[in-house]
Amino acid sequence: MLSFFKSKFFIKDLMPENFIDIHNHLLAGIDDGAKTREETISLISGMKELNIAGAIPTPHTFEGLWNNTNSTIKKAYDTAIETDPNRTFLKGYASEYLLDATLIARINKERLLCIKDTYVLVELPYFNNPIDLYEMLFELKMKNYKIIVAHPERYRYFHKDTKKFNKLKESGVYFQLNLLSLTGYYGKEIQKIAEQLLENDLYDFTGTDIHNQRHIEELKTKPIPFPNKNKIGDLLENNTVFNAF
Structure with a gap:
């Protein structure tokens, strides 16, 4: 039993220097993330306590629900910059x-807003596997985008046949792990799939997907039971490619 507890650790203790979070919802008032500038300030403070060095906000663009444009996101970002004293x-x-x-x-x-260079973050529908998934990925690649698929572990329609993850990865996309998935925040099934994908080296990058203070507290207080912390540590290191400083 003692060895079981020793296998648990907190994600903040593995954060490399200059870790950049490439998936979060810090910008206020334009999606289901931060609602106010004050909440943005609070979330940034909490992320610093998790040893996160910086973040590239990625608000939703989802027609019919979050009708963001390049200009609405830029405006929200410019406002958020004012909440960061040292910028x-x-x-x-x-x-x-x-x-x-x-x-x-x-x-x-128009050109999409990229995390860096031509890396673009996309999410798939949660409930139905698009029948034209690979055709749409092809269209993006034809525009020279490098596609990062957000939190693949959360798409339950892949769970019954995990070979579908391999097929998706072999299409030339990158996988981004939600760190919250490793704490069991989204449920045991998603946690199990995340651990499986991690064990099989299918992930390329990580993100917090932080929307609110509850997510901060989850990452602060819930240990990660995955036994191979070296795999997580190495994966976290990959995000340093997005640090331009």
């Missing part, structure tokens, strides 16, 4: 785009 924590801005037909229409009209 060192926020490292730019991007978006978490829902992969659907409206996104494909968008890329034919």
